[in-house]
Amino acid sequence: MDNTYVALIMGLLILVASFISVEAAISVAIIEIAMGVIGGNFLGLQSTPWIDFLAGFGGILLTFLAGAETDPQLMKEKFKESFLIGGISFLAPFLLTFAYCYWVAGWSFKAAEIAGTALSTTSLAVVYAVLVETGLTETKIGKIIMASCFVTDFGTALLLSLLFAEENWLTLVFVFGSVVIIFLSPKVMSPILKRYGNRVIEPEIKFLFFLLFLFMYLGKIGASHAVLPVFILGLVLSNALRSNRDLQRKLRVIAFAMITPFFFIKGGMNVSLKEVYANFGILLVLFGVKMGAKVIGVYPIAKKYIPKSATYATLLMSTGLTFGTISSLYGLSAGFINASQFSVLVTVVILTAIVPTFIAQRWFQPNLVEESRVSVDPVKELSALNVIEQREGENV
Amino acid sequence: MFRFNKILVAIDGSEGAKKALRVAVELAKRFDAEIHSISVEEDLPHYAATVGEVVEAKHERNAYFDKVNQESVEFAAKEGVTLRTKVVAGHEVEKTVNYINERKFDLLVIGFMGHSKVFGRIWGSTSQTLTRLAPCTVMVVK
Numbered sequence: 421m422d423n424t425y426v427a428l429i430m431g432l433l434i435l436v437a438s439f440i441s442v443e444a445a446i447s448v449a450i451i452e453i454a455m456g457v458i459g460g461n462f463l464g465l466q467s468t469p470w471i472d473f474l475a476g477f478g479g480i481l482l483t484f485l486a487g488a489e490t491d492p493q494l495m496k497e498k499f500k501e502s503f504l505i506g507g508i509s510f511l512a513p514f515l516l517t518f519a520y521c522y523w524v525a526g527w528s529f530k531a532a533e534i535a536g537t538a539l540s541t542t543s544l545a546v547v548y549a550v551l552v553e554t555g556l557t558e559t560k561i562g563k564i565i566m567a568s569c570f571v572t573d574f575g576t577a578l579l580l581s582l583l584f585a586e587e588n589w590l591t592l593v594f595v596f597g598s599v600v601i602i603f604l605s606p607k608v609m610s611p612i613l614k615r616y617g618n619r620v621i622e623p624e625i626k627f628l629f630f631l632l633f634l635f636m637y638l639g640k641i642g643a644s645h646a647v648l649p650v651f652i653l654g655l656v657l658s659n660a661l662r663s664n665r666d667l668q669r670k671l672r673v674i675a676f677a678m679i680t681p682f683f684f685i686k687g688g689m690n691v692s693l694k695e696v697y698a699n700f701g702i703l704l705v706l707f708g709v710k711m712g713a714k715v716i717g718v719y720p721i722a723k724k725y726i727p728k729s730a731t732y733a734t735l736l737m738s739t740g741l742t743f744g745t746i747s748s749l750y751g752l753s754a755g756f757i758n759a760s761q762f763s764v765l766v767t768v769v770i771l772t773a774i775v776p777t778f779i780a781q782r783w784f785q786p787n788l789v790e791e792s793r794v795s796v797d798p799v800k801e802l803s804a805l806n807v808i809e810q811r812e813g814e815n816v
Numbered sequence: 817m818f819r820f821n822k823i824l825v826a827i828d829g830s831e832g833a834k835k836a837l838r839v840a841v842e843l844a845k846r847f848d849a850e851i852h853s854i855s856v857e858e859d860l861p862h863y864a865a866t867v868g869e870v871v872e873a874k875h876e877r878n879a880y881f882d883k884v885n886q887e888s889v890e891f892a893a894k895e896g897v898t899l900r901t902k903v904v905a906g907h908e909v910e911k912t913v914n915y916i917n918e919r920k921f922d923l924l925v926i927g928f929m930g931h932s933k934v935f936g937r938i939w940g941s942t943s944q945t946l947t948r949l950a951p952c953t954v955m956v957v958k
């Protein structure tokens with residue numbers, strides 16, 4: 421397929437996705453995946469090496485952003501609760517999904533591992549959007565849920581790196597190089613921002629991209645995957661990004677405008693509707709396994725720490741989107757799962773973004789008055805997430 | 817004589833909402849009532865892929881409503897009325913009804929057509945639903 425034609429169609433799909441996203445108030449990622457499904461199933465759109473590379477880099481950039489959105493202070497504050505809830509929220513669905521796929525559905529060991537990872541995730545972004553809407557970001561329950569999401573994300577990133585790791589001496593180079601880069605980056609970032617920041621040519625963003633390319637390269641030669649070090653890099657640079665609003669915004673603009681659409685559209689292109697239809701039964705079972713595992717794992721602990729909102733917390737911890745898609749796409753690219761398994765997994769991931777959120781919002785929303793709100797301040801950027809809480813714009 | 821003591825006007829920056837504000841301010845003057853406004857950011861992205869997507873959308877909506885509310889407050893001030901504003905994220909109907917319950921308003925003034933997004937529209941017309949669900953008198957300004 422001619423590259424220019426592919427670029428034209430991709431450009432059109434990306435543009436239409438952004439229009440629909442604004443009009444429907446639905447995340448552009450979901451619409452891009454849907455556009456990819458349309459492109460792949462009805463327009464005969466096929467991936468090319470440049471799309472593969474951009475999509476791969478999109479996954480890395482999304483992982484970096486997820487790390488950078490982590491709030492270390494919040495994690496420290498709610499360490500015990502978040503470690504327990506986030507840890508079990510990751511472990512229970514991983515083990516149950518793995519067990520189902522490997523022993524019942526007859527998937528290969530690696531494919532079952534990928535399925536377990538993809539369905540173990542919790543989407544911080546989906547959760548965060550819900551918490552902003554309900555005004556719970558600064559309540560105890562909101563903080564515990566967000567901190568727990570960080571832990572689950574970390575678990576997923578760790579597991580993905582382990583799944584892809586093959587031990588050879590170059591893996592040591594990858595590990596050692598990653599540690600050095602992660603250690604030095606915050607120290608180097610500050611002077612770069614000071615001397616080169618706020619210019620139209622954006623040396624500071626080029627520096628970040630260079631680091632991400634470096635991790636991708638090290639991951640490749642080390643026969644591993646850069647996902648964990650990139651997540652940790654985001655984490656260690658989160659303070660620098662948070663204190664530089666312009667840089668944070670520019671990075672997001674570049675990511676959402678030019679890079680991440682390729683990741684999500686490629687994800688959608690690989691979803692075969694025929695396979696989804698043919699495997700509808702297993703799809704429903706996997707959805708049930710993920711939800712069931714989250715309930716079994718998270719609910720009892722949530723009941724202990726946030727008794728009045730345990731069901732709500734459990735449902736939010738059952739959501740998934742970005743890391744689920746990343747895990748599935750990595751699994752497909754590495755040949756660990758086939759097109760059929762990928763189609764099923766991504767569809768389940770999207771269902772988990774929508775169904776638990778809807779149920780939580782519709783039937784289990786906590787009473788805000790009962791939640792102890794910490795602060796209500798006009799146009800205040802709250803905590804490290806740059807959360808802007810519901811505002812009392814009282815102007816008298 | 818029947819009177820209103822606490823009036824809430826829903827503001828979203830649309831022409832309908834501006835008309836509603838004009839009427840609400842007039843009523844506030846006539847009854848010497850308190851007047852508040854509520855603006856609901858209902859078009860934040862649902863099912864977001866990154867926190868950044870939500871944060872940036874929130875910033876954009878905040879900037880929009882800052883401007884809209886500033887104009888509304890100035891308009892009310894010119895008429896000698898103090899308008900207290902509130903901006904919240906969420907579903908327009910749900911948030912407005914909750915706010916009325918919370919603050920015990922006795923009149924809600926809304927424009928006939930706002931700028932409700934598709935996501936909001938699937939739940940039905942905002943003005944119709946508010947008229948049905950609001951626990952106080954509702955005035956729809958056309």
